[in-house]
Amino acid sequence: MIALSKPVIGDEEKQAVMRVLDSGMIAQGPEVAAFENEFSQYMEGHHCIAVNSGTSALHLGLLASGIECGHEVIIPSFTFAATANAVSLCGATPVFVDVDSDTFTMDPSAVEAAITKNTSAIMPVHLYGHPADMDPLTEICARNGLVLLEDAAQAHLATYKSQPVGTFGTAAFSFYPTKNMTSGEGGMIVTANDEIARKAKLLRNQGMEKRYENEIIGFNNRMTDINAAIGRVQLQKLRERTNKRQDNASFLSQNLSTVSVPVASSDVNHVYHQYTIKTENRDALSNYLTNSNIGNGVYYPIPVHQLPSFGKEIDLPNTKTVAEQALSIPVHPLLTQEELHTIVEVINAWC
Numbered sequence: 285m286i287a288l289s290k291p292v293i294g295d296e297e298k299q300a301v302m303r304v305l306d307s308g309m310i311a312q313g314p315e316v317a318a319f320e321n322e323f324s325q326y327m328e329g330h331h332c333i334a335v336n337s338g339t340s341a342l343h344l345g346l347l348a349s350g351i352e353c354g355h356e357v358i359i360p361s362f363t364f365a366a367t368a369n370a371v372s373l374c375g376a377t378p379v380f381v382d383v384d385s386d387t388f389t390m391d392p393s394a395v396e397a398a399i400t401k402n403t404s405a406i407m408p409v410h411l412y413g414h415p416a417d418m419d420p421l422t423e424i425c426a427r428n429g430l431v432l433l434e435d436a437a438q439a440h441l442a443t444y445k446s447q448p449v450g451t452f453g454t455a456a457f458s459f460y461p462t463k464n465m466t467s468g469e470g471g472m473i474v475t476a477n478d479e480i481a482r483k484a485k486l487l488r489n490q491g492m493e494k495r496y497e498n499e500i501i502g503f504n505n506r507m508t509d510i511n512a513a514i515g516r517v518q519l520q521k522l523r524e525r526t527n528k529r530q531d532n533a534s535f536l537s538q539n540l541s542t543v544s545v546p547v548a549s550s551d552v553n554h555v556y557h558q559y560t561i562k563t564e565n566r567d568a569l570s571n572y573l574t575n576s577n578i579g580n581g582v583y584y585p586i587p588v589h590q591l592p593s594f595g596k597e598i599d600l601p602n603t604k605t606v607a608e609q610a611l612s613i614p615v616h617p618l619l620t621q622e623e624l625h626t627i628v629e630v631i632n633a634w635c
């Protein structure tokens with residue numbers, strides 16, 4: 285089977301974990317601080333606050349930005365449920381909007397139309413590693429006094445007009461094992477705002493900066509030094525692995541002929557967390573690929589607004605179409621040339 289995704293864990297990650305275990309300092313400590321500093325170098329020096337998951341990064345990023353009960357947060361419906369869950373966990377209301385069907389990201393004109401007097405924030409998702417259209421989105425936020433929180437869970441090292449995603453507003457990254465880099469589990473809040481950074485640090489650790497002098501009510505969302513040590517090794521290899529993903533994606537796009545290949549807008553550096561094709565016979569193609577031993581996955585078959593957890597009846601036509609047509613195929617950095625050729629031959633033979 286050609287795997288759809290494969291976390292690349294090697295000897296260096298194992299040695300880093302052993303180093304932490306041998307040190308006796310396992311909870312949040314020097315490795316987390318070093319990981320935050322190193323990640324910040326890719327984030328134009330912004331504050332980086334490591335937490336235990338991408339979901340926690342979204343949740344604390346929203347809370348630290350002042351999002352609370354009664355607020356509305358505009359999000360795309362074509363995303364992983366965590367985007368919407370984080371909004372609801374703050375007591376706020378997710379307002380679902382449509383996506384652009386070529387880039388799979390939030391449609392700025394739909395955002396504009398969804399703004400009400402209760403809107404506090406917009407949360408674009410850089411889905412599959414393709415940056416959302418940040419110029420109009422930042423302009424809408426500035427003009428309406430809204431918080432901008434980027435869900436960058438899938439977009440490490442992606443750029444929009446040469447600016448790294450994660451640096452347009454406050455942002456959340458995920459280090460889940462199948463992401464472009466992993467720490468086992470983990471997440472990172474990124475912000476240029478000193479107050480948001482301080483609040484996020486307090487929320488991460490029971491509301492404490494000084495030990496046992498708790499200032500606010502907070503969580504235990506800390507990252508361990510074991511996870512940070514893995515993340516530090518992965519960060520060093522991220523550029524090379526991203527280049528490999530991009531090479532694999534361009535080979536697939538140049539050679540696939542029977543399906544609609546992903547579009548990267550000319551303004552962006554797409555990092556291909558997923559390589560997602562579109563076809564009207566998606567489920568048939570998925571079965572055919574599985575029977576041909578080629579891993580594949582549907583991200584995401586049910587738009588979030590229609591999940592039982594949200595259960596909203598709204599008409600989002602592009603979201604409906606992409607949820608029916610999108611199929612992700614292998615693009616990960618461990619693919620061999622032979623495997624890439626097999627994927628192309630098998631898909632091109634399908635009709």
Ligand SMILES: Cc1ncc(COP(=O)(O)O)c(C=O)c1O
Binds near residue numbers: 409437438460
């Ligand atoms: C778009 C998106 N947002 C948020 C998350 C949540 O990240 P985590 O799984 O690390 O909590 C994910 C992870 O799958 C994601 O893909």
